[in-house]
Amino acid sequence: MSEIAVRAAGVGRTFGGRRTTEVHALTGVDLEIAAGEFVSLIGPSGCGKSTLMRLIADLDQPTAGSLEVFGKTPKKARLDQDYGIAFQQAGLLPWRTVLENIVLPLELHGVGGAERRARAADLAEMVGLTDFGRRYPDELSGGMQQRVAIARALASQPKLLLMDEPFGALDEMTRERMQTELTRITAETGAAVVFVTHSIPEAVYLSDRVVVMSPRPGRITDLVSIPFGGDRPDSLRESPEFFQKVTEVREALHGAPVARANER
Ligand SMILES: Nc1ncnc2c1ncn2[C@@H]1O[C@H](COP(=O)(O)OP(=O)(O)O)[C@@H](O)[C@H]1O
Numbered sequence: 001m002s003e004i005a006v007r008a009a010g011v012g013r014t015f016g017g018r019r020t021t022e023v024h025a026l027t028g029v030d031l032e033i034a035a036g037e038f039v040s041l042i043g044p045s046g047c048g049k050s051t052l053m054r055l056i057a058d059l060d061q062p063t064a065g066s067l068e069v070f071g072k073t074p075k076k077a078r079l080d081q082d083y084g085i086a087f088q089q090a091g092l093l094p095w096r097t098v099l100e101n102i103v104l105p106l107e108l109h110g111v112g113g114a115e116r117r118a119r120a121a122d123l124a125e126m127v128g129l130t131d132f133g134r135r136y137p138d139e140l141s142g143g144m145q146q147r148v149a150i151a152r153a154l155a156s157q158p159k160l161l162l163m164d165e166p167f168g169a170l171d172e173m174t175r176e177r178m179q180t181e182l183t184r185i186t187a188e189t190g191a192a193v194v195f196v197t198h199s200i201p202e203a204v205y206l207s208d209r210v211v212v213m214s215p216r217p218g219r220i221t222d223l224v225s226i227p228f229g230g231d232r233p234d235s236l237r238e239s240p241e242f243f244q245k246v247t248e249v250r251e252a253l254h255g256a257p258v259a260r261a262n263e264r
């Protein structure tokens with residue numbers, strides 16, 4: 001039996017009530033994410049993507065249903081450092097160097113100095129920042145800062161990565177390079193990923209499965225499997241199979257087939 005990274009059963013999160021109107025940020029979310037699986041959440045603003053991420057990361061609690069991370073409560077999984085988090089803002093500490101930022105989770109976990117330094121060097125190499133270890137965040141480009149954040153998220157060797165629009169602030173070229181690197185890193189580490197994005201091609205390129213969501217109330221409306229396997233060369237982005245999957249996700253998002261320009 002393969003291990004389940006995340007299991008959500010009937011998960012809901014309602015905000016407000018009493019004096020204010022209730023907001024059903026999430027309702028009836030049933031979702032199982034396998035160990036090592038890459039899953040993207042896509043949908044318009046307000047459909048509950050960040051809410052779901054926050055519930056998985058134990059930053060918020062569901063008001064309905066049950067949620068398990070590697071068969072544990074999200075809180076237990078957090079305490080065991082089963083997952084790493086990288087959100088839209090890199091969130092680096094400006095007074096710490098690249099290497100010092102990367103080892104932060106290891107420090108919090110009481111890992112000794114020598115091992116920390118060795119792991120930091122490995123992680124910096126993995127994200128292509130070997131020559132920048134002693135630099136400070138404000139000396140780095142946005143893409144490099146995001147790579148530091150990803151290295152930090154990987155520091156405790158989590159079996160699960162939670163990424164909420166991590167590439168949202170990057171230019172298109174950097175973004176594609178980061179996507180390629182992320183697929184390489186997750187193939188190397190075998191980590192499962194829950195990845196929030198607004199970009200359909202990004203979701204298709206990265207994922208084993210795309211979860212399509214819709215707002216008011218926030219819910220899952222479709223699941224699209226992406227059968228491209230582990231090795232994803234850049235040329236995949238220009239292939240007919242890729243465009244077919246982009247179209248499939250796009251139609252799922254719009255809730256109906258979308259008329260194609262060349263069919264007028
Ligand atoms: N702390 C909160 N208090 C009240 N409403 C919230 C809170 N967090 C999120 N919401 C509402 O829940 C819905 C889903 O928000 P969110 O999960 O941030 O959506 P997304 O990340 O998909 O854009 C939105 O209507 C949002 O306004």
Ligand SMILES: [Mg+2]
Nearest residue numbers: 049050051164
């Ligand atoms: Mg969000």
